Amino acid sequence: NAGVTQTPKFQVLKTGQSMTLQCAQDMNHEYMSWYRQDPGMGLRLIHYSVGAGITDQGEVPNGYNVSRSTTEDFPLRLLSAAPSQTSVYFCASGPAGRDQPQHFGDGTRLSIL
């Protein structure tokens, strides 16, 4: 049971570099989202998607782009990395409707130098 898979698990970037954090789920969930977790601030929603071809902004979207071309995949792109984006990033997925829990990946630990 793969669930929600995030890659890479760790990454170090230099300021100004770009990269894509990958997220894939094998549960045929309509809803997917990205969070960042910072000490003392809890998890904050970056972007989310309610289905293929549909994305929307969360609480802290600046500096990040997303797309959803398939139900399974929801990549998060950092266009020009900044030290303020150093964080742990979590991807989550859940079925349509609100009577089932959402599931999280193991996270990507990202450091921007």
Add this chain to the structure above:
Amino acid sequence: KQEVTQIPAALSVPEGENLVLNCSFTDSAIYNLQWFRQDPGKGLTSLLLIQSSQREQTSGRLNASLDKSSGRSTLYIAASQPGDSATYLCAPLKDTDKLIFGTGTRLQVFP
């Protein structure tokens, strides 16, 4: 804007104790509330989901209650064990399936 507060922020207890973790939220118009566990360096594991129409939900030694009108949820852990040591997060769900998280309660259970 939904704000979620968890009290206490940290808790250290000997094993065997019954524990109460509190979660309060400012906007009571929620669909459900989910409790998660997070081990150090790991992702979030869903423990319990309680619907807005429910008063409580149980799984093994865990019991979650929800008082939607007062904006409060409580997670009870019975007969705590060292393996329960982790950070516990609550997250009410409002519109568009967006979970809003508290900063968590860090629990340590020592033998």
